[in-house]
Amino acid sequence: MLEGSLRDFSLDEVLQMVSMGEKTGRLELKGETPFGKKEGSIFFKNGEVIDAQTNEYAGEPAIVDLLNIKEGYFKFVPEDVSHVKRSVTKSIPDLVLLATSKLDEWEKIKNKISSVDSVFKLSTEGIPDKIHLSPTQWKIISLLGKGLTIREVALKLNMTVIDVSKDVYGLVALRILKEVGEKDPNKGVMVRRRGAPRSFIIRLFERLRRL
Amino acid sequence: MKKYKIIISGPFAAGKTTFIQTITEIAPISTEAKTTKSDETKVKDSTTVAMDFGRITIDGENVLHIFGTPGQFRFNYMWSILGKDALGIVVIIDSGAEDTFEDAKDMINFFRVKTDAPILVALNQFDGKNKVDEEEIRKILNLPKWIPVVECNAKDKESVKGVLTKLLGLILAQGNVY
Incomplete structure (x- = not known):
């Protein structure tokens, strides 16, 4: 299990660790975004993102929400994810880029x-x-x-x-x-x-x- | 005390400070500094660098604040700050100063992007200058039909009252009233 504060590790670094290690399991995230507190999980299979879930959203919108967490906590729990249906096909860099560009759009909006x-x-x-x-x-x-x-x-x-x-x-x-x-x-x-x-x-x- | 605000904007030397001085019930507060740019010193000795401020008290609980913006684009950070939550915006243009029309166009577009407040263009008539009429200025500024143009004399109280009355009508029709 990998656990810590996003003050010590950036979310990018955590994602890289899970991805490079080709891990399978659930990354739990909790913290503050520009749109309020968010909490949810991103599911990985062999280092690839396959799905995400928050209280509010599922799939890509949930990932965008979670990747906007700047301050908070993370916990990676290795577990079987065979029950999770794949809803995300983008790579991690593409997802990070998507979340960042959406945040830039918000600044203009x-x-x-x-x-x-x-x-x-x-x-x-x-x-x-x-x-x-x-x-x-x-x-x-x-x-x-x-x-x-x-x-x-x-x-x-x-x-x-x-x-x-x-x-x-x-x-x-x-x-x-x-x-x-x-x-x-x-x-x-x-x-x-x-x-x-x-x-x-x-x-x-x-x-x-x-x- | 509930405070509401309107904004008086417009290019350099269009008559914004005069407009506020004409209507305010208190001694106007101005932030003037000596003009230093050669093209500006030819027109006037000082210019607004932060804001002008005037006030009209409605009753014991409600007051209208009138803020005047600096005219130059280099002070546009003040346009954003002052424009936030404004009920309406008057853009004053010197009807004889053709060299400032392009600045006026940029200014109107700035407020159209940054706020959803109703905008009114007031064509200030300075004595002894050639002037454009409403139709011409509409074409030059490429104004949509929801932005009205009225003539005014910033030194004349009745004229200034007329502009503000027109703006209030716009606020009732297009603005945030509840």
Whole structure:
């Protein structure tokens, strides 16, 4: 068994050790990502990644989530994985690259979307005359329109929060969606509201008139 | 006290500081520094380097803060900082300063990418200068139809009130109101 803190070994180093040693078993990971605490397992067969599982996702989205852990713990447990169905075919360097590029995308997305717990409203003001939307974007719009957060939509569609955020970024740029606030992911209640109450704007109108 | 903010932006020497001075109820706070670049010293002696600040109190619980950004692209980190969570953005353009239109275009695009706040273009009319009209500036700046253009005189209180009233209408229609 291989066990330790990601302060002492980077996740890249741990993956290399398992891969180079052609190990078979389960790598348990637990720690902080830019999207909150994550916990899950990556399954290896002869040093190759075959599947992953978190509380939220399975397969590639789960790996992307787990590879974004920067601070936390790991434990490699050698065990038989013949019961695990292969869902991942990418090599470890490709998976690391994928996770890194998704994190880079998130850095850009953050300009328009402040959090994966953001809530949106549909808007029709100022949208272009013709818009082409993919089936996935339709699903995302429909779920966000019901008041779900990006995180909740990602769970429903088994997509990573970054992939959903990327689509949302485009929809916000097209002015189809507008961020209106943020929910507490644990309590499911709105904790931050963007903008101002309508009554404030009306009073400001009146105040300007009197100036 | 709940604080809300709007942003007054625009290229160098477009009239942003004057706009805020005209409408604020407090003595405006400015962060001016001596201009050092030769092309800028020809236009004015000092320039905003961090921000201008004005205020309109609504009642005992609500206040509107008016932030003016620096005009030069080299200070664009302040545009991001000030633009965060703004209710709306006014981009002031000197209607006679054709050499600044390209900067205005970059600035509008910057805010379109960085925020989802409604944007209004205010064409500031300086005396004795040739000026462009709304149709021309729309073409030059390649403005989408959701960004309106209004004429204004940054020194005239009624004119400034007119711009802000138009912006409030936009915020109600396009902005984050609940």
